[in-house]
Amino acid sequence: MAPAIPLATYRLQLTADFDFDKATAVVPYLKALGITHLYTSPVMKARKGSTHGYDTVDNGQFNPELGGEAGFARLSEALTKHDLGLIIDFVPNHVGVHFADNPWWLDVLEWGQTSPHAVAFDIDWDLLPHRARGGVLLPILGSSYGEALERGDIELRYDSDEGSFSAWYFEHRLPIAPERYGEMLRLIVKEADATETEAGKRLLSLATRYTGLRRPNRKEAPSFKAELRGIMGAADIVTHGLAAYRAAKDRPAQTLALHHLLERQHYKLGHWRLASSDINYRRFFDVNGLAGLRVEDPGTFAATHRLVKQLIADGKLQGIRLDHIDGLRDPAQYCQRLRRLVRDAQGATKPFYTVIEKILCEHERLPHFAGIQGTTGYEWMNVITQVLVDAKGLDALDETWRQVSNRPPRLTPYVKDAKRRVLETLLTSEFTVLTRLLARIANGHYSTRDFSADSLRQALELYVLHFPVYRTYLTHSSPTSLDRKLIDETIERARAEWFAADEGIFDFLRDALTMDLLKPGRPPHSAPRVRRFALKVQQFTGPMMAKSLEDTAFYQFHRLLALNEVGGDPASTGLAISAFHEAMKARAKEWPHGMTATATHDTKRGEDARARIAALSEIPGEWTSAVSRWKVLNAPHLTLHGNWRAPSATFEYMLYQTLLGAWPLEGSERDFVARIQAYALKASREGKEETSWLNPHEAYESGVRSFIEKILDPAQSAEFLEALQTLARRVALLGALNSLGQLTLKATLPGVPDFYQGTEFWDLSLVDPDNRRPVDFAARHAALGSLDNPDWSSLIKAWPDGQIKLAWTQHLLKLRGRLADVFTQGDYQPLDVRGTHADHVIAFARHHRGNAAIVIIGRQFAPFTQAGREWLVPEGFDATVDIAGYAAHGLVENELPLSQAFRDFPAAVIEARTTSAARPARQRVRI
Numbered sequence: 001m002a003p004a005i006p007l008a009t010y011r012l013q014l015t016a017d018f019d020f021d022k023a024t025a026v027v028p029y030l031k032a033l034g035i036t037h038l039y040t041s042p043v044m045k046a047r048k049g050s051t052h053g054y055d056t057v058d059n060g061q062f063n064p065e066l067g068g069e070a071g072f073a074r075l076s077e078a079l080t081k082h083d084l085g086l087i088i089d090f091v092p093n094h095v096g097v098h099f100a101d102n103p104w105w106l107d108v109l110e111w112g113q114t115s116p117h118a119v120a121f122d123i124d125w126d127l128l129p130h131r132a133r134g135g136v137l138l139p140i141l142g143s144s145y146g147e148a149l150e151r152g153d154i155e156l157r158y159d160s161d162e163g164s165f166s167a168w169y170f171e172h173r174l175p176i177a178p179e180r181y182g183e184m185l186r187l188i189v190k191e192a193d194a195t196e197t198e199a200g201k202r203l204l205s206l207a208t209r210y211t212g213l214r215r216p217n218r219k220e221a222p223s224f225k226a227e228l229r230g231i232m233g234a235a236d237i238v239t240h241g242l243a244a245y246r247a248a249k250d251r252p253a254q255t256l257a258l259h260h261l262l263e264r265q266h267y268k269l270g271h272w273r274l275a276s277s278d279i280n281y282r283r284f285f286d287v288n289g290l291a292g293l294r295v296e297d298p299g300t301f302a303a304t305h306r307l308v309k310q311l312i313a314d315g316k317l318q319g320i321r322l323d324h325i326d327g328l329r330d331p332a333q334y335c336q337r338l339r340r341l342v343r344d345a346q347g348a349t350k351p352f353y354t355v356i357e358k359i360l361c362e363h364e365r366l367p368h369f370a371g372i373q374g375t376t377g378y379e380w381m382n383v384i385t386q387v388l389v390d391a392k393g394l395d396a397l398d399e400t401w402r403q404v405s406n407r408p409p410r411l412t413p414y415v416k417d418a419k420r421r422v423l424e425t426l427l428t429s430e431f432t433v434l435t436r437l438l439a440r441i442a443n444g445h446y447s448t449r450d451f452s453a454d455s456l457r458q459a460l461e462l463y464v465l466h467f468p469v470y471r472t473y474l475t476h477s478s479p480t481s482l483d484r485k486l487i488d489e490t491i492e493r494a495r496a497e498w499f500a501a502d503e504g505i506f507d508f509l510r511d512a513l514t515m516d517l518l519k520p521g522r523p524p525h526s527a528p529r530v531r532r533f534a535l536k537v538q539q540f541t542g543p544m545m546a547k548s549l550e551d552t553a554f555y556q557f558h559r560l561l562a563l564n565e566v567g568g569d570p571a572s573t574g575l576a577i578s579a580f581h582e583a584m585k586a587r588a589k590e591w592p593h594g595m596t597a598t599a600t601h602d603t604k605r606g607e608d609a610r611a612r613i614a615a616l617s618e619i620p621g622e623w624t625s626a627v628s629r630w631k632v633l634n635a636p637h638l639t640l641h642g643n644w645r646a647p648s649a650t651f652e653y654m655l656y657q658t659l660l661g662a663w664p665l666e667g668s669e670r671d672f673v674a675r676i677q678a679y680a681l682k683a684s685r686e687g688k689e690e691t692s693w694l695n696p697h698e699a700y701e702s703g704v705r706s707f708i709e710k711i712l713d714p715a716q717s718a719e720f721l722e723a724l725q726t727l728a729r730r731v732a733l734l735g736a737l738n739s740l741g742q743l744t745l746k747a748t749l750p751g752v753p754d755f756y757q758g759t760e761f762w763d764l765s766l767v768d769p770d771n772r773r774p775v776d777f778a779a780r781h782a783a784l785g786s787l788d789n790p791d792w793s794s795l796i797k798a799w800p801d802g803q804i805k806l807a808w809t810q811h812l813l814k815l816r817g818r819l820a821d822v823f824t825q826g827d828y829q830p831l832d833v834r835g836t837h838a839d840h841v842i843a844f845a846r847h848h849r850g851n852a853a854i855v856i857i858g859r860q861f862a863p864f865t866q867a868g869r870e871w872l873v874p875e876g877f878d879a880t881v882d883i884a885g886y887a888a889h890g891l892v893e894n895e896l897p898l899s900q901a902f903r904d905f906p907a908a909v910i911e912a913r914t915t916s917a918a919r920p921a922r923q924r925v926r927i
């Protein structure tokens with residue numbers, strides 16, 4: 001039976017091409033590898049053709065494209081047979097909308113605020129401009145509304161099986177409010193010239209019986225529709241009569257009729273570009289097709305979690321990964337409800353593994369939420385990278401970046417500029433909702449009514465620009481001291497940039513954000529509005545930071561791409577070994593069971609591509625010289641036009657790092673050029689400098705595409721390709737050594753190691769969708785079968801084929817299985833390292849009740865490999881590890897020389913026993 005706390009998880013990306021049955025076939029391989037829990041992408045019904053599953057349209061059923069309930073049952077049976085647990089990725093924050101597949105959303109479009117599902121969506125009904133009645137903006141049109149109408153792109157249709165009317169815009173279904181059916185039937189019968197027919201008379205009679213405001217209402221509508229579809233001959237009349245609404249440029253009366261009908265619906269159709277300024281439902285980031293859910297509503301929570309609860313009760317689900325926890329109005333409340341649901345489902349209090357997708361900024365601490373074991377591990381991925389890079393090399397790369405970009409190597413200005421850009425474009429509508437709400441709060445009392453809407457908007461904008469993390473975690477009560485401090489400090493930074501008269505506007509803003517406006521003795525303000533504002537700001541700053549930092553600044557600031565990871569700091573100066581040890585000791589006490597990831601579906605590049613690029617910090621001089629030469633060689637391939645060039649100088653610098661990270665280890669790769677071009681298109685649009693998703697610069701994009709094609713063409717760039725390949729071989733070797741150390745740390749540090757699909761071999765993928773390409777599991781399973789007794793020297797000689805990584809992965813996971821208590825419950829003890837090369841070694845012990853594992857890895861291998869020209873020579877290491885207090889086979893001294901530890905492999909994990917209380921390290925490591 002799988003342990004309650006996983007020893008190792010394995011992430012599979014499920015799609016129509018890799019469904020439940022395909023996952024079932026992989027289960028024996030995962031068991032042989034040493035995995036204890038399969039961890040899947042979302043399994044609930046998603047939009048047809050979804051490649052990720054985050055566009056869930058029905059949380060109450062399994063995705064039929066994955067095999068539905070029957071397919072899931074087969075997977076569950078296989079997992080039980082092999083003693084593997086199941087963790088699913090679950091999306092509480094949002095669902096897929098538009099199109100014709102989300103029953104809740106379609107009901108809301110049909111019935112507006114009277115729909116029982118209206119409370120499930122975060123819609124500001126009264127914010128549509130120039131509209132008397134509330135409605136939701138649907139920014140789905142590819143052209144202006146008038147053009148779409150006159151072209152006949154919006155078509156009214158009748159569903160004779162339902163007895164219902166809907167407007168259709170290509171694949172988007174737009175239900176017509178039943179209260180309009182009566183007037184429609186009268187016009188349809190007239191248009192069909194059927195007033196004297198029996199069916200026509202019955203249709204008119206039906207329409208006449210439901211007169212008055214808002215009729216038929218929700219209670220009456222089912223009978224109305226049933227009678228409508230039961231009228232013999234009605235379908236033919238309606239089919240002909242709908243010509244009265246068949247819009248076209250040369251049919252003005254019909255176009256106007258359809259327009260007037262659409263204007264009286266619970267929605268308003270608009271061009272997709274309106275989303276940035278006028279959208280009035282909360283989205284996932286800026287994705288119009290993903291609408292935010294109000295899981296704070298008890299009914300919505302219960303309905304969306306019903307299947308999850310059943311799976312837990314049936315013993316088919318052992319864990320859950322909560323997607324985008326920062327999107328929720330009150331994550332703390334949500335986690336408490338989820339814990340109660342788990343307890344109710346299990347019928348007893350026992351562990352249920354729950355982790356949250358949460359991006360922590362530098363020096364940010366994770367709040368303690370009920371029932372949560374930790375995060376999905378982005379922060380630990382970045383800690384590992386930062387301790388492996390060469391800090392001295394980063395100083396040199398700072399200067400290189402300064403020369404390339406003509407800007408200081410500081411990230412903050414990039415993020416601030418990106419936030420301004422996002423506020424002006426992608427998230428303008430969400431920000432407008434907040435500023436209007438803040439203005440209404442101010443107008444609610446005579447003491448604050450003189451704060452103009454424009455001044456409040458500017459003050460709130462400064463606050464957002466200076467807010468340093470993703471969000472605070474206020475509940476309906478007062479903020480924690482940590483959140484209050486964060487808000488106060490941000491207010492002061494914003495105030496420092498305010499050049500108008502203050503007159504208390506920032507004090508008012510602070511009190512609104514902290515809800516201090518509601519304290520006894522304060523001038524009375526609307527409590528619902530103040531709470532709504534404070535909690536909605538929290539839901540806004542997360543997407544704001546994500547779109548500005550991850551999806552903009554990370555694609556502009558290219559000083560060393562290995563540091564440009566989700567939750568990372570591209571301007572990091574590296575991490576001292578002593579600081580690394582302190583972080584791990586704290587983690588062992590606070591979050592010993594959170595995930596440790598080195599690759600996910602969200603990472604900007606594969607874990608081994610990242611490890612390669614990190615190695616550039618070890619040879620910064622050679623790297624800078626190489627880039628200088630490559631720029632000269634490739635200058636003829638640039639596209640020059642007026643005051644711009646394609647690619648830009650900074651983008652060209654980014655491309656060279658990308659090429660080294662992804663360069664094929666053995667031979668050529670058939671689609672390599674296309675992969676790099678696809679990555680470059682996404683990276684350039686995300687960067688929003690020369691081009692963007694909203695406003696593509698076709699000439700620039702074409703120039704970048706042409707540049708890549710030419711520099712990777714042997715007929716045009718032979719000298720460049722030879723130089724690139726020479727350096728790539730060396731960087732690949734240094735990267736491989738980095739990768740094996742990274743893997744060792746992931747598997748032995750406090751936490752649960754998570755393995756992303758396919759990364760048992762070298763992972764040189766780029767950002768999605770590149771990292772979601774099909775995985776050859778048959779090849780991996782076959783290779784694993786030949787590695788029962790690995791010959792490390794042979795594997796080292798053939799290291800480019802990736803089998804050395806697969807063998808080491810299995811070795812580490814078997815060790816975790818044998819020493820399960822050590823790795824799930826054990827302490828973390830830094831070990832003292834002495835010698836000339838002490839700063840190239842990370843050593844620590846994990847121990848629990850007498851059992852222990854000693855872990856030793858090297859870092860910054862350039863001095864021991866002739867800068868990547870040959871495999872590691874362990875005799876070159878002048879360092880010893882103090883292992884006093886630990887005994888193991890083959891260890892007879894209190895000190896272990898690195899030349900002995902690395903004799904067979906560039907890392908060591910040694911099973912041991914504690915002979916006395918493990919002594920604290922004397923911190924002699926030289927940094």
